[in-house]
Amino acid sequence: MNALAARRRHPAAIAVLLLIGLLVTGGAYSFLAPKDANAAAPTAAADAVSEGKDLFVANCASCHGINAQGTKSGPSLVGVGAASVDFQVGTGRMPLAGPNVQAPVNKVKFDDEQIAALAAYVASLGPGPSVPESKWTTVLEPGTPENNKAIAEGGEIFRVNCAMCHNFAGAGGALTRGKYAPALDQTTPKHIYEAMVSGPQSMPVFNDTNLTPEAKQKVISYLKAQESQTNVGGLTLGNLGPVSEGLFAWVFALGILIGCAVWLGKKAA
Amino acid sequence: MSTTDTRPADALRAGDRQADERASATKPLGGIAGWVDDRVGAAKGVSFLAKKVFPDHWSFMLGEIAMYSMIVCLLTGAFLTFWFVPSASQVVYDGSYIPLQGMTMSDAYRSTLDISFDIRGGLLIRQIHHWAALIFVVSVFVHMARVFFTGAFRKPREINWVFGTILSLLACIEGFAGYSLPDDLLSGTGIRAMNGFMQSAPVIGSYLSYFVFGGAFPGEAIIPRLYSAHVLLIPAILVGLFTAHILLVFVHKHTQYPGPGRTNNNVVGYPLLPVYIAKAGGFFFIVFGVITLISAVVTINPIWAYGPYDPSPITAGSQPDWYMGFADGALRLLPGFLEFETFGFTWSMNIFPGSLVLLPVMWTIIGAYPFVEAWVTGDKREHHLLDRPRNAPTRTAIGVAGITMYVVLFLAAGNDLMAIKLHLSINDITQTLRVLFFIGPPIAFWITKRICLSLQRADRQKVLHGRETGTIWRHADGKFEEIHAPLTPQERWVLVQHESPEPLQLTAGTDANGVDSPIARKERLRAKFSNFYFRDRVAPATPSELEAAHHEHDDHAAAPSGEHEAIEAGGAGRERETIKARKHD
Numbered sequence: 001m002n003a004l005a006a007r008r009r010h011p012a013a014i015a016v017l018l019l020i021g022l023l024v025t026g027g028a029y030s031f032l033a034p035k036d037a038n039a040a041a042p043t044a045a046a047d048a049v050s051e052g053k054d055l056f057v058a059n060c061a062s063c064h065g066i067n068a069q070g071t072k073s074g075p076s077l078v079g080v081g082a083a084s085v086d087f088q089v090g091t092g093r094m095p096l097a098g099p100n101v102q103a104p105v106n107k108v109k110f111d112d113e114q115i116a117a118l119a120a121y122v123a124s125l126g127p128g129p130s131v132p133e134s135k136w137t138t139v140l141e142p143g144t145p146e147n148n149k150a151i152a153e154g155g156e157i158f159r160v161n162c163a164m165c166h167n168f169a170g171a172g173g174a175l176t177r178g179k180y181a182p183a184l185d186q187t188t189p190k191h192i193y194e195a196m197v198s199g200p201q202s203m204p205v206f207n208d209t210n211l212t213p214e215a216k217q218k219v220i221s222y223l224k225a226q227e228s229q230t231n232v233g234g235l236t237l238g239n240l241g242p243v244s245e246g247l248f249a250w251v252f253a254l255g256i257l258i259g260c261a262v263w264l265g266k267k268a269a
Numbered sequence: 270m271s272t273t274d275t276r277p278a279d280a281l282r283a284g285d286r287q288a289d290e291r292a293s294a295t296k297p298l299g300g301i302a303g304w305v306d307d308r309v310g311a312a313k314g315v316s317f318l319a320k321k322v323f324p325d326h327w328s329f330m331l332g333e334i335a336m337y338s339m340i341v342c343l344l345t346g347a348f349l350t351f352w353f354v355p356s357a358s359q360v361v362y363d364g365s366y367i368p369l370q371g372m373t374m375s376d377a378y379r380s381t382l383d384i385s386f387d388i389r390g391g392l393l394i395r396q397i398h399h400w401a402a403l404i405f406v407v408s409v410f411v412h413m414a415r416v417f418f419t420g421a422f423r424k425p426r427e428i429n430w431v432f433g434t435i436l437s438l439l440a441c442i443e444g445f446a447g448y449s450l451p452d453d454l455l456s457g458t459g460i461r462a463m464n465g466f467m468q469s470a471p472v473i474g475s476y477l478s479y480f481v482f483g484g485a486f487p488g489e490a491i492i493p494r495l496y497s498a499h500v501l502l503i504p505a506i507l508v509g510l511f512t513a514h515i516l517l518v519f520v521h522k523h524t525q526y527p528g529p530g531r532t533n534n535n536v537v538g539y540p541l542l543p544v545y546i547a548k549a550g551g552f553f554f555i556v557f558g559v560i561t562l563i564s565a566v567v568t569i570n571p572i573w574a575y576g577p578y579d580p581s582p583i584t585a586g587s588q589p590d591w592y593m594g595f596a597d598g599a600l601r602l603l604p605g606f607l608e609f610e611t612f613g614f615t616w617s618m619n620i621f622p623g624s625l626v627l628l629p630v631m632w633t634i635i636g637a638y639p640f641v642e643a644w645v646t647g648d649k650r651e652h653h654l655l656d657r658p659r660n661a662p663t664r665t666a667i668g669v670a671g672i673t674m675y676v677v678l679f680l681a682a683g684n685d686l687m688a689i690k691l692h693l694s695i696n697d698i699t700q701t702l703r704v705l706f707f708i709g710p711p712i713a714f715w716i717t718k719r720i721c722l723s724l725q726r727a728d729r730q731k732v733l734h735g736r737e738t739g740t741i742w743r744h745a746d747g748k749f750e751e752i753h754a755p756l757t758p759q760e761r762w763v764l765v766q767h768e769s770p771e772p773l774q775l776t777a778g779t780d781a782n783g784v785d786s787p788i789a790r791k792e793r794l795r796a797k798f799s800n801f802y803f804r805d806r807v808a809p810a811t812p813s814e815l816e817a818a819h820h821e822h823d824d825h826a827a828a829p830s831g832e833h834e835a836i837e838a839g840g841a842g843r844e845r846e847t848i849k850a851r852k853h854d
Contacts, residue, residue: 101694142367149371156372159454159582166585168454168575173585174685178694181585225368226574232386233396233568241455241584243683245569246591249403253563254411257334257404258327260555264548265327 052121055114059095068125073099080198081128082119087194089115091187101178102201105186129197129207136213137189140221147221154222157215161206169239170223175202185227189220319542324525328415333549334408337556338401339440339511345398346500352388354380355450355496357489366573374452374577377492381451381572396564402444403569404560406592409437417638417668420656421524424649427639429517432510434636438628439507441592446499448570448590452492455570457578458587460491462597466624469617487580524655527766529759533653588682598681599623602703634671645798646770659728660767662721663802669717670710677706718805725807728764732756732810733818765809773799 007013057066063074070076077085088094092106110118119131140147159168167173170184179202184192196216199205206216237244306312323329356376362369364379365386384391413433416422422430449456449463464486468474483490522536531537539545575584589597600623607618642664643649658665680687681702688695735753742750756764775796786792810818 148367151368152371155368155576159576159579159584163454163582163584168584168586169571171586172689174688174695176694177696178688178692180689222368229368231568232392232573233571234566236568236571239571239574240686241586242570242588242590243586243594243686245403246594248563248567249400249407249591253400253404253559254407256559257408257556258331260552260559261327261330261334264552264555265325265330267548 048117048120049124050121051114052117052119052124055110055118056121059109060118063096068122077122077125079126079128080122082123082131083129083194084198084200085119085122086115086131087191087198087200089118090194091191093200102180105182129194132190132193132197132213132216134190136217137193137220138217139189139224140217142225150218151222151225154215154218154220155226157211158219158222161211162219165203167239167241169226169236171239184223189224192220192223193217318519319540321519321522321541322536322538323523323541323545324531324536324538326526328419329523330552331408331412331415333552334556335405335412336511336515337553338405338408338560339507340553341401341557341560342398342405343504343508345394345401346504348394349384349398350500352380352384352391353377353450353496355493357452357487357492369573369576372577375492377450377452378572378577381453385573393561393564396567396569397561399447399569400564400567401560402447403590403592406437406440406444409433409440410592413437413635414668414672418658418665419524419526420652420661420664422639423652424643425651426517426521426524427643429514429521430639431636432514432517434632436507436510436514438632439503439510441628443499443503443507444590445593446495446503449495450492450499451570451572452578453570453572454575454578454582454584455572455587457487457580458583459589460487460495460578461580462589465620469620470625471616471621472614474617487578522653524653527654527657527763529762531654533651536653586686591679594682595675595678596623596627598678598684598702599627601681601684601699602678602706604703631675642802645795645802647773647795647799648770654766656767657763659721659724660769662718662725662805665721666714666718670714673709673713674706677702677709722805722807725809729807729810732761732764733815765811767809769806769808770803771806772796772803 056064056068060068060074063071064077065071065074068077085094088103089110090108092108093103095109096103097106122128123130140150142148142151158170162170165173165175165181166184167181172183173181175181181203187195193216195203196206196211196219197208211219237248302312302315354376358376359373360376360379362372362374362379362382364370364382366382369382381395384395386392416430416433445459445463449460464478464482467478467481470477478486481491481494482488483494523538525531525536525538528537576582588594600620603619603623605619607622608620609616609618656664681699684695684698684702687693687698735755738752738754740752742752744750773796775792
């Protein structure tokens with residue numbers, strides 16, 4: 001102990017202490033942090049529904065109830081369908097990391113097989129929209145006249161139904177009390193489709209009589225075509241409209257011009 | 270008339286050619302200048318202009334930025350008129366932008382898409398036009414702030430301040446008209462908002478809207494009408510008023526910052542020719558170049574992404590260009606419960622104050638300020654020397670309070686973007702800004718005034734005791750003291766030249782017979798205002814105070830005198846003085 005006490009004023013003491021502290025906290029955290037309960041040892045040819053049920057009970061039941069009937073902290077999942085589960089779990093929104101005004105996009109916790117099992121279990125509780133067929137989530141590539149027309153129509157549908165929350169470029173927008181419509185540029189076609197049929201969070205449901213599967217496909221194709229466009233005008237400033245342009249004018253344009261004025265004012269005649 | 274002329278016959282024509290003789294006696298202008306002068310007589314005016322002296326300071330170039338960006342707008346605007354079709358008639362798009370092919374849209378939008386995608390250089394010119402417009406209004410406002418905070422609006426320049434005020438309002442309106450022309454989703458939304466503003470006018474609202482739109486919204490009339498206003502009417506007024514604005518600068522001479530040798534009766538600087546012609550000309554190209562560079566790399570108003578206007582859709586993040594942002598913000602802050610109905614009319618007090626009242630009121634207050642201040646101070650003298658903002662604490666504080674109010678409204682216009690980017694609740698932001706609108710300006714006023722007074726006190730200290738050198742001097746008795754280097758007379762002059770008015774004193778409100786003076790009430794009000802303006806004052810150091818301070822210093826210095834550190838310190842001070850003096854040459 002004496003040797004330690006003698007070195008307590010050593011220049012490296014603080015650094016060593018900090019390092020030890022960090023290691024201890026970090027190590028303790030990795031031991032004590034709650035882990036995702038993984039009851040999903042995919043046991044042989046277990047039935048998808050029963051496997052889904054196991055996963056559900058382990059990961060979701062604390063909020064949605066043991067029979068998915070809903071509790072004070074989570075809604076009932078009877079009748080939400082496989083599409084909803086695939087969207088919520090497939091984008092990492094569920095399981096919810098903590099109470100929030102709205103579930104944010106997060107790291108995906110399950111693999112595709114597990115998500116499918118969960119979806120099968122929830123779908124077995126009551127009829128609801130299913131995961132879309134891949135033909136409706138295939139993006140129509142621009143090039144042919146009919147595809148170009150479909151993309152243009154998708155744009156019109158998007159502006160009429162979606163842009164008021166998600167912004168003209170799908171850059172997202174604010175809703176009341178901290179809720180928001182997320183940006184769409186990182187979302188896969190399948191998840192966009194599922195969001196439309198299931199209406200997650202504050203989003204309204206666009207069912208098949210409201211927007212046909214073809215119309216949904218056009219919307220998705222429009223979004224993807226817009227993303228793959230070259231930005232002909234240069235940097236987009238986040239596609240947020242005049243606010244970011246005004247900010248740029250005040251900060252950069254004015255800053256550069258005043259810099260030039262100062263330089264010129266200092267120049268001796 | 271005398272019939273008897275005493276002049277002899279041969280002298281009758283004497284003196285007739287005096288003018289010719291005089292002309293041939295003076296040396297005529299040579300070359301092209303002479304040729305032009307003989308025909309238009311411009312030499313006098315040109316020599317007046319060429320000899321005109323302007324002072325040098327970067328802040329005097331803010332107005333130049335405005336002027337040049339306006340010229341850039343005029344040049345690029347002329348280019349855009351070659352292709353833009355101001356028509357709301359419907360056409361089918363078949364241009365090269367795929368996501369809109371086959372869509373029905375207005376000819377205005379179609380032609381703007383063509384300018385952006387199918388006309389060589391069109392998109393660049395469009396972006397230059399739009400960026401230059403934003404920068405124009407930015408620089409107008411910053412220029413305005415410079416003129417305000419330095420007191421450059423005082424006599425004889427009040428009229429020019431009013432001209433500038435009108436110019437800034439016109440710049441905003443001109444910008445809004447341009448923003449509304451392409452008929453994309455965003456600009457159509459802007460026109461829709463404008464329609465709503467007009468309808469919010471009590472009683473006459475709907476008539477006003479029908480009058481402006483030539484029928485129900487949107488109709489086919491508004492785009493051609495806005496186009497005429499945007500390319501003809503407002504630019505003509507802008508250019509005319511701007512010319513008057515510049516002419517008045519020549520008539521009044523430019524103001525200058527206080528400094529040695531600069532008085533109210535001279536202008537210290539360089540003549541227009543050759544110095545300022547070169548500098549200003551060069552600066553034009555710098556401004557044009559910077560705007561072009563920005564336009565080449567940063568998108569502005571991607572109308573193709575917004576899509577054609579249709580009254581049913583709207584996009585999240587619909588905002589006007591920044592200069593109309595404060596009005597949009599006012600609308601976002603106005604609570605909805607202010608709307609009520611009486612006599613079968615709807616009184617849209619949730620819209621009306623923020624839309625139709627705000628702009629005229631704000632610009633009237635700005636335009637009237639010089640006259641209000643002149644009345645309060647009772648100052649009828651001409652001012653050609655600028656105030657340092659700290660030396661007019663109340664004015665500076667009023668300005669900052671006004672800007673604070675403006676900024677609160679301005680921020681409110683972006684409340685949705687603040688909400689998503691900062692992960693806040695839009696409701697909380699709006700409530701906070703509502704409160705800030707009322708309590709922000711007084712707080713800003715108080716803080717600014719205190720800062721100004723502190724800076725004045727610091728100036729006073731600096732004059733009386735010199736500049737802190739950072740050299741700590743230990744006396745023989747162990748006492749520590751920091752060496753203060755005396756200021757050069759040039760440095761000192763800037764800190765002591767200003768006036769520090771005292772509040773007006775009330776004269777007796779009644780005459781010798783006890784009769785109330787007819788102007789007593791007005792005078793009382795004025796005294797009150799004067800007290801508000803000048804109650805807190807830090808008088809600049811007077812020569813006698815300076816003398817007294819020097820004596821005190823000499824007494825201090827007496828203790829360690831004879832020690833060589835004192836001589837060294839003094840020597841170091843002198844050396845710095847000479848360096849400073851050389852800089853001033």
